[in-house]
Amino acid sequence: MRKAITGHKAVAEAMRQIEPDVVAVYPITPQSEIAEYYAEYVHNGLVRTELIPVESEHSALSACVGAAAAGGRVITATSSQGLALLVEVLYIAAGLRLPIVMALANRALSAPINIHCDHSDAYLARDSGAIQIFAESAQEAYDYMLMAQRIAEDMRVRLPVVVNLDGFTLTHTVQPVDLLDDAVAKAFVGEYKPYAPLLDVEHPVTWGAFAMTDYYFELKRAQQAGMEAAPAVFLEVQREFAKIAGRPYAGFFEAYKLADAEYVLVVLGSTAGTAKVAVDTLRARGMRVGLLKPWLWRPFPAQEVAAALAHAKVVAVLDRALSFGTMGALFEDVAAALYPLEKRPILVNYIYGLGGRDTTVPDLIRVFEELPHVARTEWALRYIGLRE
Amino acid sequence: MAGLKGWRELPLGGVVLGGTARELNKTGSWRAERPIWYVEKCIHCLQCWLHCPDNSILVQGGKMTGIDYEHCKGCGVCAAICPKDAIAMVPERSGECARP
Numbered sequence: 095m096r097k098a099i100t101g102h103k104a105v106a107e108a109m110r111q112i113e114p115d116v117v118a119v120y121p122i123t124p125q126s127e128i129a130e131y132y133a134e135y136v137h138n139g140l141v142r143t144e145l146i147p148v149e150s151e152h153s154a155l156s157a158c159v160g161a162a163a164a165g166g167r168v169i170t171a172t173s174s175q176g177l178a179l180l181v182e183v184l185y186i187a188a189g190l191r192l193p194i195v196m197a198l199a200n201r202a203l204s205a206p207i208n209i210h211c212d213h214s215d216a217y218l219a220r221d222s223g224a225i226q227i228f229a230e231s232a233q234e235a236y237d238y239m240l241m242a243q244r245i246a247e248d249m250r251v252r253l254p255v256v257v258n259l260d261g262f263t264l265t266h267t268v269q270p271v272d273l274l275d276d277a278v279a280k281a282f283v284g285e286y287k288p289y290a291p292l293l294d295v296e297h298p299v300t301w302g303a304f305a306m307t308d309y310y311f312e313l314k315r316a317q318q319a320g321m322e323a324a325p326a327v328f329l330e331v332q333r334e335f336a337k338i339a340g341r342p343y344a345g346f347f348e349a350y351k352l353a354d355a356e357y358v359l360v361v362l363g364s365t366a367g368t369a370k371v372a373v374d375t376l377r378a379r380g381m382r383v384g385l386l387k388p389w390l391w392r393p394f395p396a397q398e399v400a401a402a403l404a405h406a407k408v409v410a411v412l413d414r415a416l417s418f419g420t421m422g423a424l425f426e427d428v429a430a431a432l433y434p435l436e437k438r439p440i441l442v443n444y445i446y447g448l449g450g451r452d453t454t455v456p457d458l459i460r461v462f463e464e465l466p467h468v469a470r471t472e473w474a475l476r477y478i479g480l481r482e
Numbered sequence: 483m484a485g486l487k488g489w490r491e492l493p494l495g496g497v498v499l500g501g502t503a504r505e506l507n508k509t510g511s512w513r514a515e516r517p518i519w520y521v522e523k524c525i526h527c528l529q530c531w532l533h534c535p536d537n538s539i540l541v542q543g544g545k546m547t548g549i550d551y552e553h554c555k556g557c558g559v560c561a562a563i564c565p566k567d568a569i570a571m572v573p574e575r576s577g578e579c580a581r582p
Contacts, residue, residue, distance in 0.1 A: 191495035252494060290497045298500030305496060312489035313496045319489075 096272050101232040101264035104271045105171065105197045105257075106131035108239035110141055111279035114195075115166035115286075118146035118157035123209045124261040125173040125199040151176035155183035155194070162192040163301040165291025167243070170194065173261060174201035177215040181222060187254045188223025189317060190301060193246035194254040196224070197239065200363065200414075201261040202449045210450020211261040213362060214415040216391075217423050223317060224254040225324055226392040228362040230348075232269040235259040237341065238389070240274070243283050244331045250323035252289070258391075260364040262450065274339060282338055321393045328390055346395035347388040349402055351377060355384025357465040358403060358439070360428055361412040362388060365446070365453050372458035383462050391424070396431035403432060406439040408465040412478070414447045421475065429471075441471045446478035453478055504553070509536065513556035515571040517549055518578055523568035530560035530569060 099107070105128050109117070117136075119129040136145045144161075148154045151172050158168045172180060177198060187194050203214040216226060227242060229235040235257060242255040259265060274282070290299045305313055325346065336343040348366070351373050352358060359369050366387035376383045386402060388395070403409050411429075413422025420426070425443035432438045444461060447453045457478050464476075493499075526546055531539040538554035540547045549560075561569040572578045 189495070249494075289494060300498040300500065300503065301495070303496055303498045303503065308483065308486055309492070309496075312487070312492055315489040316492050316494075 095275070096270055098268050099232065099271050100127070100266055100268055101229075101235050101259050102127040102199075102266070103131060104232040104236035104273075105239055105259070106135070107271075107273055108236050108279070109169055110135050111274070111276055112167070112169065112195075112240065112243055112283050113141045113280075114143055114169045116144045116146065116158065116161035116168045117170065118148050118154045118161065118168070119170050120148050120151045120154045120172070120176060122151070122173045122176040124201060124265045125171050125176065125197070127265070128171040128197060128199070151180040152183060155180040155187065155196075158194045159183060159187050159190065159192055162187070162194050163190065163291070164293045165288035167247075167286040168192075168194045169196070169243075171197040171199070173199040174203055174209075174215045178203060178218060181219055184219055184222040184224055184254060186302075189313070191252035191317065191320060192254060193243075193252055195239065195242045195246055196254060196256050197235070198256050198258045199261045199265045200258050206449075208449040209261070211263055211364075212414045212448045212450065213258070214448075216256070216258050217415040217417065219256060220392065220423055223321070224256045224392065225251070225321070225390075226256045226258060227389055228258045228387075228391055229264065229389075230364055230366045230387060232259075232264055232267070232271050233341075234389070235264060236271055236273065237335065237339065237343070240279055240283060241328075241331050241335050245324065245327055247286060248323075248327045248331075249289070251320050251327050253317075253320045253324065258363065263364045272339070272341075278338060282335065324393050325390070325395055343389075346390040346398055347386050347402070350385040350387065352384035352386055352402060354382055354405075356382040356407040357462055358384050358386060358406045358409045359412060359458065359461065360386045360388070360399075360403075360409060360424065362391060362414065362424060365412065365414070365458075368453060368455055369458050371455045372462060375455065375459060376462055381462065388424075391427075394427045394431070396427070399428060400431040400435055403428070403439055404435055404437070408440045408442065408468050410442050410444055410461055410465055412444045412446050412461075414445075416445060416448070421473065440468055442468050442476060443472070444476045444478050445480075451479055508552045509555050510550075510552045513551075513554060513574050515556045515558060516551070516574050516576075516578075517554065517556065517558070517560050517569050518572055519546070519549055520568045520570070523566045525566055525568075527565065529563045529565065533559045533563045535559065
């Protein structure tokens, strides 16, 4: 059923259909509406979820960890400073292989304080061990919330999954979203089979045991195996979802007019929509331009990205966060992916959209028009829409 | 490191089966203070058993029978919760022992 709803409502609707056992959540702009919609569903008896109103994001994810170890299906949501506060526990959720799904309404980190979108919160959690997916639209946020549950809970993976959606741009904008019928969504997500649940008192277990110099290293290597299994599981789940939902998902990223493109942008999230308009505009003028939009950022599908970009002349990687003292994190991912190739495109890194600064179609057309003049890969940042 | 398991052999998420760590980790050696149980004052309310974070209050047939000094870390929660002052904390090296 097609509805005109915000990204927040789309996420909340996916959560309603999944109907997790526990939602522990603390409100923060711009994520608050997810919690508010879900509280309304609980209050109105649409779901039987135990909603835990906690006193902070650190407590929210801690309650989620406890509930997941107890054997529950668990979802939370946060943003910006909330992510920063709970990131300690996100590492624990990943280390314990707990399949918690978290929507992240992307917002800039302080200071200066700001409530608008960039990806500094997602980048802060980059090395947490959580799988990270980026949505371009409210539709993708809804779809990937449903897929995230399956990916997280697959026994080959068993890791938390973060579904990123750009704060305000997606969370507060009304867009057309095709929702699956409840029965179809529920059948797709399926029944959760817990692993070693604490509430199974006939089979007592310890979660969160101590591991010293003798076993810590091996347990972290085993955690990496969950990440290594994730790409194949992502594709399996995506293939099944594309079939039942009738959507054109195929692969770790969307390749938009990329096959014959000489000049390419790589960008996460909603700005990919802006980039598509820029691509169409320049294609109409005869310039061979294209776009690569990763859905899956962690684990990073390096070989597939390299294969898709190998033929290009110049690739501009856009990062919506500074990694102070070095290049953008997505740029470094792409640069590392291309390094093994004998013939590589020239690479350049643009920083854009910090603190919600608008990035427009003319901005991205200007970027494309600069690319033919980039003579070699630069280890220096360029900035879009920044006053000197 | 010889004889230790490789990473592929470890349980998912480092989950440990109940009771399997008890013989390997004699956490009683961490103790700086030891709880002394005065059986004559004890009313067997089992508040200490309920609160002990290390399952070190020994109980049989609904009555306290002693303290598991191999695993008690000496946190003192039992002494603090006891309504009859039937448990007292003393320095580990004082030589004083439980007198059941």
